[in-house]
Amino acid sequence: MSATDDLVPMLKKLRLSGVLQSLELRTNQAADDNLALSEFLYRLLADEVERREAKQLMQRVRRANFEHAKTIEDFDFTFNASIPKAKVLELATCAFVERHDNVLIVGPTGVGKSHLAQALGHRACRAGHTVAYVGAHELLVQLRAARGDGSSEKRLLRFTTPDVLIVDDLGLRGLAQDEPADLYEIVRRRYEDGSTIITSNRAIEEWPPMFGNPLLASAAMDRLLHHAHVLVIEGDSYRNPPPTRRKKAQAA
Incomplete structure (x- = not known):
């Protein structure tokens, strides 16, 4: 031996x-x-x-259950000049996670919101933080189901305990029944205790009406916007650029 x-x-x-x-x-x-x-x-x-x-x-x-393997390194900043590259790279240091700040990314379809959100989540993983990614619709479906089977508290913990929660595509449809209250509860529990990254096609000014109740909306938005970094991205869709931009890309 x-x-x-x-x-x-x-x-x-x-x-x-x-x-x-x-x-x-x-x-x-x-x-x-x-x-x-x-x-x-x-x-x-x-x-x-x-x-x-x-x-x-x-x-x-x-x-983290990311939808796609997206990183900051493979994001094409040259496609859209409106993307605040310096701000994105600063967020990629993950100092915002240490401060429990939120990141709200808004803009039309296809401008890279989901990519950036997941890329920041990946950077957070690399920095040693726990991360959970979920589509807004799936989040609300899970919470609704949890109400039905009595597992609401257990399900809420899944979304309130990670260092970073990424909610993708909030506002594609209106919130119904108990959904505003469920979303508020997550926002309330995570306030100054964890970082929340939210992407949406709706401008920030359009978020309060989704809650239906002015008091609920005010309480939720006050917590979301306090210590928040808001990235507004405009421009063409990366997936379906206009013909002129598509021709330039093909020529290159």
């Missing part, structure tokens, strides 16, 4: 079995480069730290 074989049960007991993946490589490297024992140990453990961080990032991204 080799020394490595003796190490296996010990490493498993210490929950360090991942070290075995690079042990032989680092051992050979230490011998070839005549590394000090402390340097050998540092490199071996650094490999394990890197593996664990990569695994944790994958788990956070998977649990």
Whole structure:
């Protein structure tokens, strides 16, 4: 039995079995480069730290349940000059998450709202934050179903406990029945306790009427807009640009 074989049960007991993946490589490297024992140990453990961080990032991204794998790096800022690139890059540092600020992204269909929202969510995952992505319609459907089966509190926790909640496409349709109250409850619970990113085709001024009740609307909007970054994006749809822009893109 080799020394490595003796190490296996010990490493498993210490929950360090991942070290075995690079042990032989680092051992050979230490011998070839005549590394000090402390340097050998540092490199071996650094490999394990890197593996664990990569695994944790994958788990956070998977649990976020993004609709698409979107990042800031693959966003085309050149397509639309109205997109505040400097502001987006500042938000990508995720300092807003630490401050529990909100991000509201409004504009017509196809200008990149969902891409930016999910890209900011991905950056938050990379920074170690928990993230949840959900379409506005799906969010309200889940809360309505939870009312029916008595699991409202459990379902609310799914949307109120993550560091960042992304609600995509709010306002595609009006809010009905208990939906305004459900949306308000999420806003209320997350206020100054987590960051909420919302995208919408409607201008901010059009959001209050969706709640139906002026008092409810005022309470919700007051909390949403306090410590909020509002990005207003205008311009053509990236997916369906006008003929002139499409010809230029094809020529390029």
